[in-house]
Amino acid sequence: MREINLLHPDLQTKCNRLIDLAKSKGHNIIITQTLRSKQEQDDMYAQGRTKPGKIVTEVKYPRSMHCWGLAFDIAVLLNGLVTWDTKFYDQIGPLAAAIGLEWGGSWKSFVDKPHYQLPGYDVDDLIKKYGAPEKFMKSWEGINVPGFEGPAKVIFKGKELSAGLLEGRTYVEIRALAEAMGLKISYDNATKTVTLS
Ligand SMILES: [Zn+2]
Structure with a gap:
């Protein structure tokens, strides 16, 4: 799924901020994935293992931050078309720090340059505390500011x-x-x- 409003409320703001900031630096980006359903994570995990293709994820449902609405992926547009030229992703990634986002391109293992997530969450803690993503999402309702x-x-x-x-x-x-x-x-x-x- 690629709707920004499926993300954690704090991440929605930061996601829009990244789009704006990238634009101000001359980069047009689109959001290619936000919240990932169990079916989507299962399909991705199968790719390169039981299905053809290259391995694209290291983790099973619900061990990706996408499954919890805590991550999104971008693609860079060049003349209206998606480009995977890493030099653009390397220019956008460092903008994330100022917004309070964690960039997958800064990871030491399984570098993921199109990936951004909300820092401060640990998947083991989330599973221990909420069990399933649905329950975690219920907890977001309280985040809405009165008024x-x-x-x-x-x-x-x-x-x-x-x-x-x-x-x-x-x-x-x-x-x-x-x-x-x-x-x-x-x-x-x-x-x-x-x-x-
Ligand atoms: Zn991602």
Whole structure:
């Protein structure tokens, strides 16, 4: 499946942010996979083992972060067509760190350059805590912020910035706004202070 709204709520935001950030650097990317069903993971695992083709996954259901809605894969478009030229993926991968994403291209074994995931999750812990992905997804419902009325659109000099409506006010991600305005942004975690200069 390739719908962004099937991902963990935090990852939906980060996925859209990666698309925007890549675009701002001149790269057009599409999302080729988000949440992976049991059938999809079983089919992938069979490839290169009991079915023809090259091995594409090391893990069985539900041991992939895709099965938990915690990962997505991208493809880079060049003149409207998908390219697998790794030089583009190597340019996009390092953008992930600023968004708080883990890039599969930075892994030491089974390097996976089109792959991005939400850091801080361990599949053994997920299985122990939730048993199955369906139960984990149920826990996402609590993530919705009270008073959140949905996404909004902010246009700054023709550039669209993602925003949201909370209790009648429009909130825009300050980093995206600062970048659009050409300002330098720094953040001090100790004092939770954002400085624009
Ligand atoms: Zn992946």
